Amino acid sequence: MQTVKVESAALVQIGYDAATQQLIVEFRDGAIYHYLGIPAAVHASLVSASSKGQHFNQAIRGNYPFTRFRREQLHA
Secondary structure, three states: OOEEEOOOOOEEEEEEEOOOOEEEEEEOOOEEEEEEOOOHHHHHHHHHOOOHHHHHHHHOOOOOOEEEEEHHHHOO
């Protein structure tokens, strides 16, 4: 899955796989969330939102199953 860096006070980068509807969001605090079942329209609206952190909180957080990682866990 390819990720793109985003301009956001809260987020660093976002990755999305349309075939599997998986979304990865990396936050500035080092937390990385892997979400399942994210429709392409939800991903597109996140990428185009003027406030990505606010949009994430409204449209994604608490609405989809996820696994949380820390950056250190992925590079161990």
